[in-house]
Amino acid sequence: MRKNLRVLVALLTCVLLFVVGCGVSKDAATKPEGSDGAKQLIMALDPDYETFDPGLAYEVYALLVLHPVYDTLMQFEDNLDAPIDGIAESHEVSKDGLTYTFKLHKGVKFASGNPLSAQDVKWSVERSINLKGNGAFLTDGIKSIETPDPDTVVFNLKEQDASFLTKLTYNAFGVIDSKLAMENGATNAADASTSDKAKLWFDTHSAGSGPYVIESYTPKVEVVLARNKNYWGEAPYYDKVVLKAISDPGTQLMMLEKGDIDIAFNLGPEHVKQIQDKPGIEIKKAQSMTLTFLLMNRDPKIGGPIANPDVQKAIRLALDYQGMQTIAGEGSITPVAPFQVGFLGTLPPRDPKTAQDIEKAKELMKKAGYEKGFKTTLEVATLAVEGMDLPTLAQKIQNDLLQIGIETEIKTSDIMVALDPYRKGTQALSLWYWGPDYPDPNTQLAFLPGNPVGLRANWTAAMNPQLVELGKKAAVEVDKAARVKNLEEIQKMMDEDSAFNVLLQHARHYATRDNIKGTDYIDLYKINLKNVSAK
């Protein structure tokens, strides 16, 4: 026994020596990289990006990386109300709303030292069009691009588009150093979707004029941005920004607590509670643009009783929005229609305390001829939206609907399986989520009757022509006041008659070390890295 103990002790000593021996390096590790005292920001997130080719990237976190790397003609600063000039010094919209003229800042150079000209803008947008990537639809309305002089770009549109300036904030319109990109296999030719060979180069290099350049990218590990020494604007505070891929929120939280990272970006409401009183940490809350909604099919052959507009209204009134907001976490709200709070012209959200009216809902059920209720199926994908489990919310809806006699059987399936019937419009009642394609209310018009999402509920244009007409007007109206009026009217009408019931606009929770600033949330970029600095 004594011998065995000796061996055990020896082994444990070895382990201890290993731990202590390697632990020595910890001191070296906690020092910022480089002996020159380079300032480094470390952000942890659960990234979805697969490429940093501005012509192809269209993932949720793409612009977090690409916005500080590629300048765009227009950009957002503090809110998503209206875009402001980016690399454009000024812009002008023709009276008919079909021609947009941009004057570029003079003397701008790319990180490579090459001068930036209107030709680069034209080349970059043409490349995005021809690459046919996921973000290419943003360029759909463009008829032609002209460059009358090196500092002027003119976009001619096929038809009026109230959201055109907003679309220009996307990386599909990011200005690429065309000379450098072509040297590395890029092309703007019509067959670029097959002949362009620069994707892999763009993943680990960059060709922009923004405040940072991509220094390195290791998939699932990190992206390192380094300061662009040729940047034309005010230099950012940090020499380097390291975006660490850490998918587990609990892990992000631990690393933030230890001070190993500066920003933990993917926290849920329950994580925030854990760090509420921890010193050195600042908790941030913001409104996400993600919606969770109920789809109620308008086709009686598919929806059965659900297809009845009175039943759909009764469902809207029967739900306990306060309870749902508790499930989704603090900061979540319930918009009256599929238009996110934060967008131009969105009405104030529902008051969760008064939005539920069981008596009125029962009356509507009676009016529809379903006083005794009915049975139906509620389809839901097994996934979490902004930290909230969709099947959990489905159970809440199941309980709420029982109060007006609707007995639902919850049918769960994998998202990849559920997408098919959703897109084909064959679900009677289903629970879904939605993130805007671009930060403009025009993207939400997809929910209107006859439009792509509307048709998933078989809500055809003929079912509400007035709403369809109003939607068409709002899509092209360039006068801000008139546009707001149209949008407000659309939401009021959808509150009365809609195949969709918006349940939640989620909140975004994240946390930073309290010695940094400039980390406010903006849905498009998540965090505008250029603005982050030490306090």
Add this chain to the structure above:
Amino acid sequence: MGLLKYIARRLFFLVFLVIGVSLVVFVISHSVPSDPVLANLSQRNIDNPEMVEAFKAKWGMDKPLYTQYFIYVGNLVQGDLGTSIRTQRPVLDDLQDYFPATIELAIFSIIIAIIFGMLFGIISAIKRNSAMDQLIRGISVLGVSVPSFWLGLMFLLLFYVHFGIAPGPGRISPYLKPPVEVTNLYVIDALLAGNWSLARDALWHLLLPGLVLGSFTMGLITRTTRSSLLEVMSLDFIRTARAKGLTEKMIIMRHALGNALIPVVTVIGIGFGNLLGGMVLVETIFAWPGIGQYAYKAAGNLDFPAIIGVSILISINYVVINLLVDILYGILDPRVRYH
């Protein structure tokens, strides 16, 4: 010579195995009632028939299934695993990026598992039914039964956050730059670059995930070593050795252990194969960019080339490990012949 022939034959059959695996995975993954177009295109592009057609043409999905498979196998025999739909990089490049992280962790874990597992197993067998035996058996049962993601979280909370004596998640400290890529095994690459402190940091970061992953295999090895050793110790030749007056230590080390090792080696082989297959949850908790996470994302996106690529890689792992185990049998027991 017999051994070399045996190895050559086994490796030759590997070719058929790879093609068989690719066929099975191809059939299964294409039987899933969902559409890779929906999984990989944005909502707007799905609404645009031109974009859907372009996507299908780009990834060969406009061709009949059997044609798609024959094209795949045609490329496979030339060493081309295709291009991942999700990452749009050659699958082989992706595997070269992700697999070394898994190899590094798997080797470290299996070393921990072998050292502690065998030692605990031997002590446990020698001190059968003693308090020490009970303690070790308890530890090994815990090692096998405690979920590794829970153990990982607890280790991080205790040793990293609370006591601050262990490293945090990731392959190296977040402030450090990864070594220049040679093998993509960070410890080796850092040593090759002569960066001793980075090598120590990388080794240090293997500690917690290595212990967590190793604990399961360690439990198995402990139990197998104990039972196998107990069985051997009851055989006649051990009684003879005792009668000859050999010390207990000599009996175990010279006579019993070698004979008891065959089932242990089998367990080690299976354990190592499992570790090389990647562990999604532990990789997630420790922010470890291994093959498990890659496979998980590939499956979620119906990224067929990546799914088949990972399956082939894992099946090759098992074949090679089984081959090594078979060779070890021969070394441990000269009676084993290769045919």
